[in-house]
Amino acid sequence: GESVGLHLPTLSVQEGDNSIINCAYSNSASDYFIWYKQESGKGPQFIIDIRSNMDKRQGQRVTVLLNKTVKHLSLQIAATQPGDSAVYFCAEITGNQFYFGTGTSLTVIP
């Protein structure tokens, strides 16, 4: 079956620094990759997605990079803020099936 995994289960960064969260995936046939943010007591919320035929996509303070050669996905958060503290998940979409990886807990230190 599909396998989506993250390298680091926890990450602590100073407020104002940039954060990088990494994800490895195994299914080369996935159509899209998505990053979700889950705050405590809430459901996951969409951050940004990237099609499988793209290498990079930028949003507001976030950038997703896709390296299909090594099946690696990363989420970069610029100028990390306390409100960015949450668990971040990568997910791959094949057809209309969403497969989530193990989350990374990001803690922003004021």
Add this chain to the structure above:
Amino acid sequence: DTAVSQTPKYLVTQMGNDKSIKCEQNLGHDTMYWYKQDSKKFLKIMFSYNNKELIINETVPNRFSPKSPDKAHLNLHINSLELGDSAVYFCASSPPPGTGGTEAFFGQGTRLTVV
């Protein structure tokens, strides 16, 4: 307006009981899902339901069954609850593939505790 709503938010019940969690989406999406999130925050897909087509994760016990009275609802029934069923259950919905949307919208979750 809440896009995906599920009830109840908290559910505490004894082993052996049968319970249901309700989910409704007002987004007009064709596909709905149920996910289980364990204590380590891992999100595991249980079911996806699209235009009466049910895709079941084979690892899900048959004590769990989704029921869809209409396109906007996908309820989760659980029979003979076990301690290991304690988790947070999330309902989600998404637009059909190829329509330009990739985002799955999640409900706020139902924390199930079996005692």
